[in-house]
Amino acid sequence: MATAQKKSSGGKRAAPRSGTKRSGGTSRASSGAGKSRASGGSRKKSGASAPKPIRRGVGALICLLLAIFAALGYFQVKALFIDFFVGGVKGLIGYGFLLLPPMLLVASGILAFHRGRPVQLRVWCTLLLPVVFGALLHLLLAKGTYAWDLKLFQTLWKEGEALQSGGVVSGILALSFGAIFSKFGAGIVFLLTGALLVMGAARVTLADIVDYIRDRPAYEEEELPPRREKKPAPAPAPRGRGSAEIDIPVDEGPLVGKAPVSSPLFTKKGKFFNQKPSVPTPDEVLAGRDRVQPPEPTVPVLSKPEPAPVQPEAEVEEPAAEVQTPVPERVEEPVVQPAPEPKPPLGLFRRESPPEPAPLPVEEPEPVRPPMPPMPEIQREPAVTAPKAKAEETARAAAEVSRDITQSLEREEVGPEYQYPPIDLLQQSRGVSASDMAGELQANQLRLADTIHSFGIDAAIVDAVRGPSVTRYELELAQGVRMNKLTNLTDDIALALGATGVRIAPIPGKISMVGIEVPNKLVAPVGIRDVIDSREFRESPSKVSFAVGKDISNRCVVCNIGKLPHLLIAGTTGSGKSVCTNSLIISLLYKATPEEVRLIMVDPKMVELGIYNGIPHLLIPVVTDPKKAAGALQWAVTEMMKRYRSFAEVGVRDLKSYNALAERTEGMKKMPSVVVVIDELADLMLVAAKEVEESICRVAQMGRASGMHLIIATQRPSADVITGLMKANIPSRIAFAVQSSLDSRIILDTTGAEKLVGRGDMLYFPLGSGKPQRVQGCFISDEEVASVVEFVKRSGTAEYDEEVLHEIEQNAAAKDKGNKGGGESAVDSSEDDYDELLPNAIEVVVETGMASVSMLQRRLKLGYSRAARLVDQMEEKGVVGPFEGSKPRQVLISKAQWQEMQYKQNMPAGASPMSEPVPEELEFERDAIEQAPPFDLDD
């Protein structure tokens, strides 16, 4: 929309009046005023009303001149024009003249700083104020007696000139209203009218005032901004694309969520510019879907126009930086000065490194995978079906979280400059001795070759690459040897090598080569220091870079969360999720200041992330209450919408462009990226499945451009936790070791994770890569985390408002009480709108392994539409996969899982409860390998 408007601008901008939208921008596109006049009636009108920038400039100048001349009238300066003008105004509005010069000045300001928004109404309100003021003073001060005859005008004019009445206009107004309503009544009418005009001029509504008083009580410093207004900062437009010409109509059009506008252009700069745009913003476009809106939070961070100390490296998205060149050697000591080369210096370790200008943004490659359904799920009726009380609770929790976040953002300015933690806080990793490694390698190679030949496969081992936890033996298959001949031998090879399991997969980029990945007996953990201290991480320009680990050929894998843009981390208990989550958070602490990246952490398990409480990057203390977690997610949705609105206002498309613009524009504040880390999704889904799922999906769908990223970890990769909907919206995945190939399929849409060996061994599958990549995740010990966190806290501790926290705790406790006896969780309530035959339909589907509408029609004797609806509902519940054109839908759960779901979610049991696994399932589970127990580094 903004683009469209921009296009129609360029000197001939479509400038609808408030409340009306014109499509006829082109009709007057090339016209001058004359052309408009020549056209027909309505066209003439629209042309006439088009406020062109030049007109506003001229208007501003005229108002300013008149204000000066009128002010000279205060001092009885004698001159022909001044006498004529001042005398005329006094004759017309008498006492009102006293207010005229300041009002003309204000009108001039409104016209000069219109910033592309309609100003007609505001200018009129401003100029009418002196008239009403004159009438009011006439009521109060005029002493004369006035008879309703022709002489009345003459008398009023004369007295007006002498400032003894309200002049002809205000005087007549005062007399007539006095006659109609009595003097007292007329006084009240004028007072109210005056107040309305002031509100009109300042573009505030009563609701705004009430909200302002209620929600933002402590802005004593609000007087400061006008200083900045005096410097007429060039309208935010000039950046190249003509955005100065964007005329965003301002009217009372309801904005979804009705959150206070938070753009730097619109907030706290005095109410003159505090307006609500009615440009169709993303949330308006989504208005039909935007049902779960938490109470409006304010986002002061966006509006505080403090010129923040700009961190050198603008967050620049660059082409996938996942796997970089091999690390030949450990990078030397942390650099004190930035290297002279023009590479973006890492703000890491040495904050004082003088920055190079931000590197040019590089176009992102288009993601290859997976097709994102165009937000179909939002059409569903989500929280509407939940009981009112629960919806209210969640809304209240959202409000609390939002308030907390707001306060945290407000306080952010005060803290000292962020100090990046030194690399020495992280430990050097222990290696495995080369002789040990060579021995293991040789022995395995011989045994492998024997095994393969003993099964009659013609293949030669041409290379062996030892990774941190896995060695890949590269086999060249002879011509005519089928790959599945080898893959069928997986278990036999594992047996021969004494390994818990081996993974056989083609090697990307190598022709006729197959890799057999065998777990190492001697595992060399990848210390996070190895990766954070690597060139790949240091040179990664993104502020949201994450040290993932090392791949099988020992190359550091660094990912840019901005490109993921959301990540699902799943694996069984003890497989390394928490370590991975910690690595991610610590990477961010090494890479970004709190001004650049903010974090929200949700830890329903209460043990994993609590240590981060107090770091300045946190927007709110680590959320442990699942109800508040839903609230935090809803805050993220609202914040995202606000960001989109701010983007629309200044005519940019994403956070990167917005921040680039903010850097060049005085008074605009950069927005930080927000990373939401959820440590255990399953716990949240149990409490507020619908709300959580919906918020996650909404953020996931639209979060990328607005710089909101979700990192979701779960140890239950079952279909009821990672629903089909979420999978579709969270494109990047990390799978740690899982129990079965079915779990692997749920996480990655492919098998393989069941073959992982645990302890940080992962399949990393970022958006855009064709195949999952085996990576040994970084290891970070609790002590390392503690020392980094302690250092970061010392350099700037987050201060939370004790009162608010206390209030949150109290409310949460009250909610818990209220909930008791009130029936079980949302899971129950959210089932209300499902078809009663759904359990039977799921039974049929899991039994037959097919999800087709016609089959359901036949088996359950249903009509087409009901059967189709049932399939949709099964998709919602993550029982079957999404529609895939001609291919049948995938069935994503096994019978055992279905039974578990029934048990957990208290769904009505199907017609025939099943207690024994069906043969297919047993067969299926056979390829699951036994997992190693949770390991300890020490062993």
Ligand SMILES: Nc1ncnc2c1ncn2[C@@H]1O[C@H](COP(=O)(O)OP(=O)(O)OP(=O)(O)O)[C@@H](O)[C@H]1O
């Ligand atoms: N990257 C790694 N390198 C070496 N060992 C690791 C790595 N990641 C995890 N481990 C080992 O695995 C153990 C369990 O890891 P972690 O606590 O992250 O598992 P988890 O998946 O979060 O389990 P849970 O879900 O029960 O919390 C760790 O204590 C550590 O010994």
